[in-house]
Amino acid sequence: MSSSSDALVAGSIPRLPTFGWHALRHSRRLPLPTVLDLPHRTLTTSGRAAIVLALRVLQVGPGDKVLVPTYHCPTMIAPVTACGATPVFFPITPSGDADIAWLERQDTRGVKAIVAVHYFGLPLHFAPLRAFCDARGIAMIEDCAHALFGECDGRPIGAWGDVAIASLTKFLPVQECGVLASRVLPVPALAGASRSFAHEVKSGIDMLEIGCRHGGLPPFGALLDGLFSLKRRLRRTQLTTATETIEAPPEDTQWLDAALIDTPPTTVSRWCIRASLRAAVIERRRANYQRLSALLADLPGAAPLVPDLPAGCAPYVFPLLSERADERYRALRASGLPLFRWDWLWPDTPHIPGDHGNLWSKQVFQLPCHQDLRDADLQCIAATVRQVCQTWPA
Template identity: 45%
Template sequence: MSAAAPRPGSGAVRPSVAGAPPVTAPMIPAPRLPVVGWNTFSGPAEAAVPTLLAHPRHVLTTSGRAAILLALECLAVGPGDVVLLPTYHCPTMVTPVKTLGAEAVFYPIDERGAPRLDWLSAHVPPRTKALLVPHYFGLPQTMDAVRAWCDSRGIALIEDCAHAMFGRSGERPIGSWGDVSIASLTKFFPTPEGGVLALNRADLSLPALTPASRIEQVKAASDILHMGASHDRLTGLNGLIRGVFALRGLLRGAPRGQATPVPSRHGDLDEEEEIDANMALIDLPLSHRALTRASGWISTRVPRRRIVESRRRNYEFFTAAFAGCEGVHALLPALPADCAPYVFPLWVRAPDPGYLEMRRLGVPVSRWDRLWPGVPALPGDVGKAWSHHVLQLACHQDLTDADLRRIVEQVKRLFTGPAQPANSANPARQAHAA
């Protein structure tokens, strides 16, 4: 059978047979994170893998970073306490610790991103209150040994599911191993804000959060529509929505002809602005504010199967596209059965200056290359090498086939020598559509 029809608003024609020439890249840059479109509401409601949103004791927060702060507060972390964090990290993992006056101590990770428990056993500080362990890239870590290590020492485990909204670790759903668990909604749903805090210990209580104001409620709803229309994903309404925001800009004094900026959120900022924002101390009132109704509705009511299946297909497409390429390779080519990846981690032998060129071109890619000051070089650690060599390629559900091909073309052009033709169609998608 032929491949499925193009998705509304994709700006690209999907080839019907493998080997057809790639379509011209769309003029609008591919979104780094999901954006609302008509496809957002398609498909079965439930996915085949569990989600942290089904956790029986959870609350929706304004961000993943706010969720970490609230998790630390639930654990009574404060001045004089130590929190163990991985050497490979986003600054959003560190700023909540610093905001509460605690000390961040960095531990090494192995080649799959798991904590090196041998090092931790030999070097854990006596004032350690908590250990934060991420499921990097949305691929579940094995948690039973970590759980046992924490239990034997009376150290709380913070399970960081910011990259892993869906999945299982061993026999348990993601988010059920930690004393507390956190997640980020914006990485998986088309929302301008949002995080999750879940509690697994009976002696801990969920925080009472301040309701969002009416202005914040309206802004969140309008930002969701604006992001979708700015990426041409709401066919039939794109022009109208953009026109409304352009008129609002004029009424507020913006110069005529100047584009109305797309609402910013984590991942949509200029890279330097994003890093600076993430390394700043946290806005405490915002962290203790409840999620807006529009963001909560999108993240809890949209069908989930499409999210999981699309991300898995896109990850597998990248794995096949970069197989055998000189200079790059999939960091973790084996995709576990029970998960939905956040990004595709690509090891690049010589990432600079090509990485900045990809960002300039609007390719949806990121890198954790600005580690917190003072991160040490530790024996057996891959974290600092990952921060330089690993590029995180977007593989979310709202990328079109043209977006995926363009990502592959740019990676091959910039990091593997002369440009090579990318696969003209996603074979996993074609198999799914047949």
């Protein structure tokens, strides 16, 4: 990758980590705890599959209610309805925490569980919510899809919930993988069939293809990338993976692939997780977040949602709060910059007075800050955002 931001275009920046020799270097000793440290755990194909399995562990089913935040990706809500339960939405505060005062005023009869989310990889304060749940006999699903590493309120990430889920594709260079884990409850092994040999091979090739495309496998990467480019031209297809695309769902999109719920992840994904789980993942993410915070500190009509990165966390993305959000978001997407926002909310998500969930769904842009971004990438991101903010002033 070029060392100059002038030589980069926004569309060349990977949204998620990519595989390369760099993923296998340095010490793997971690400076922060991870959800993968919890004593009971099983790997799944995705975070959404892990939520389904979490609901099973908690015996949530038809007739039950599950509290879910108004600020969400629909993949968080689909598992609730898939098991026959009813989602009940609660508001969030300006910090992203559950609005405990609002929850305490509600009739919680029939509520079996709550989904509590660490947004953007920045751990929230779950001690008050844990006390609320304990007082009412409500189980907590700690959603760590954005927070694979970290601590909050004196406990490791994932240890506040009765069960926890995480999404490893957001932090490590794998094509698929989530985890269901718990500090206290047994987690059953998956009963589905293993992936076919052909699928295993395709998964490995896709991982190599994306790594080569972003310069991660020198000196062989250029040759391999040429072969992969020829393959794409011959087949007239484009590689479509979570790393290279931003979900833009059409109407009636199915948010949950039922066939993959009980299926274990590929062998190559499990190997890659073991090989790439290392300290540099955390250190680079923190450094990239802080660099973006400095580069985007004085934007017109926009500001970092959390400018000062808390200690004890590894961020998933850099959240930027923007005015004139629709115009700016369209312009940034058109530039090819791999940002996204959670503006596809579950049908009938309510507007609750004082809630920040609906506000964030439009005005919070999630910018990449993962470990495979170089300073030239960060400068390109900042320059693109700055140009759009100046074109669409507040």
